[in-house]
Amino acid sequence: MPSIPRYETLKLSQPKPHVTLVELNRPTKLNAMNLQLFDELKTCFEQLNIEKECRVIVLTGSGRAFSTGIDIEYLSAAAAESIEIDDIARKALHVRSMIERTQECLRAVDKCEKPVIAAIHGYCIGAGVDLSACCDIRYSARDTIFSIKEVDIGLAADIGTLQILPKLITDHSLFHELVFTSRTFDTNEAQQIGLISHVFDTREALLDAAISLANVIAHKSPIAVQGSKINLNYARDHTVDDNFTFVRTWNSAMLLSEDIVKGLMATSVSKEKSKL
Numbered sequence: 114m115p116s117i118p119r120y121e122t123l124k125l126s127q128p129k130p131h132v133t134l135v136e137l138n139r140p141t142k143l144n145a146m147n148l149q150l151f152d153e154l155k156t157c158f159e160q161l162n163i164e165k166e167c168r169v170i171v172l173t174g175s176g177r178a179f180s181t182g183i184d185i186e187y188l189s190a191a192a193a194e195s196i197e198i199d200d201i202a203r204k205a206l207h208v209r210s211m212i213e214r215t216q217e218c219l220r221a222v223d224k225c226e227k228p229v230i231a232a233i234h235g236y237c238i239g240a241g242v243d244l245s246a247c248c249d250i251r252y253s254a255r256d257t258i259f260s261i262k263e264v265d266i267g268l269a270a271d272i273g274t275l276q277i278l279p280k281l282i283t284d285h286s287l288f289h290e291l292v293f294t295s296r297t298f299d300t301n302e303a304q305q306i307g308l309i310s311h312v313f314d315t316r317e318a319l320l321d322a323a324i325s326l327a328n329v330i331a332h333k334s335p336i337a338v339q340g341s342k343i344n345l346n347y348a349r350d351h352t353v354d355d356n357f358t359f360v361r362t363w364n365s366a367m368l369l370s371e372d373i374v375k376g377l378m379a380t381s382v383s384k385e386k387s388k389l
């Protein structure tokens with residue numbers, strides 16, 4: 114990246130060319146998400162979306178956790194603020210706009226057209242699970258403790274977990290159990306529901322693997338990779354008929370890329386080599 118932007122609650126670095134590592138950076142609070150962190154996530158991912166040097170993002174937490182979810186102090190302050198409003202409809206509008214703002218912050222990760230790999234360790238609780246739901250690939254360290262904690266604090270999860278994960282997970286029965294009980298679960302159950310795809314023994318091995326994977330993807334045609342992410346997200350949210358229509362329109366423009374000629378040449382060269 115030409116110059117790495119600075120944030121207070123996020124730390125950005127470039128471990129490999131075209132790979133951006135984004136670390137949630139409130140380690141003393143186990144990366145609990147306050148308003149500043151939510152807002153900075155939005156700014157950061159909207160910026161990375163248009164940053165040409167960045168092709169793949171690895172998202173992780175600094176210190177001993179990915180994230181322990183929403184910052185309880187921030188949530189309490191926001192709740193206290195709404196108590197001051199005495200008209201019930203105005204109160205509802207106020208809370209609605211606060212939820213919308215928070216949703217948009219995490220959706221910026223989902224909407225970012227570059228692949229986002231979550232590297233999860235320590236704790237992944239509440240909004241931490243919501244955030245991971247907004248990522249494309251989820252790797253985890255073996256020590257991670259997960260919890261879809263919202264029911265325990267009297268909420269239906271509203272910033273990703275119940276909106277995106279039902280489209281992705283494989284074991285709906287177990288997923289529903291975890292949602293309704295808020296109980297903690299480990300990497301075995303996280304893998305069973307299809308939340309995470311790989312487990313690593315240490316945090317170091319986790320980060321190495323996430324960055325190596327990002328490096329592999331960063332060497333592919335960015336036109337093809339970003340087009341694939343856009344089509345995957347579109348397919349998640351539309352019918353099969355819509356998906357076919359969308360991709361033919363998409364590819365009618367994208368087939369004009371010189372990356373296709375290079376890709377075809379590389380493929381035929383490797384075929385020739387494999388005959389030797």
Ligand SMILES: CCC/C=C/C=C/C(=O)SCCNC(=O)CCNC(=O)[C@H](O)C(C)(C)COP(=O)(O)OP(=O)(O)OC[C@H]1O[C@@H](n2cnc3c(N)ncnc32)[C@H](O)[C@@H]1OP(=O)(O)O
Nearest residue numbers: 141142143145181182183184185186212215239240262263
């Ligand atoms: C409008 C949007 C709607 C969004 C809803 C989202 C909902 C959720 O995210 S629900 C989940 C909320 N999170 C929690 O309930 C987790 C709370 N934390 C804990 O239970 C423990 O911290 C934990 C079991 C994860 C770890 O315990 P451990 O003994 O290892 O560490 P602690 O000493 O407790 O924590 C270290 C410091 O971090 C602070 N902290 C941790 N999590 C949070 C949090 N979510 N919010 C605020 N602060 C948090 C903790 O207070 C310690 O700080 P300090 O006392 O200053 O050292």
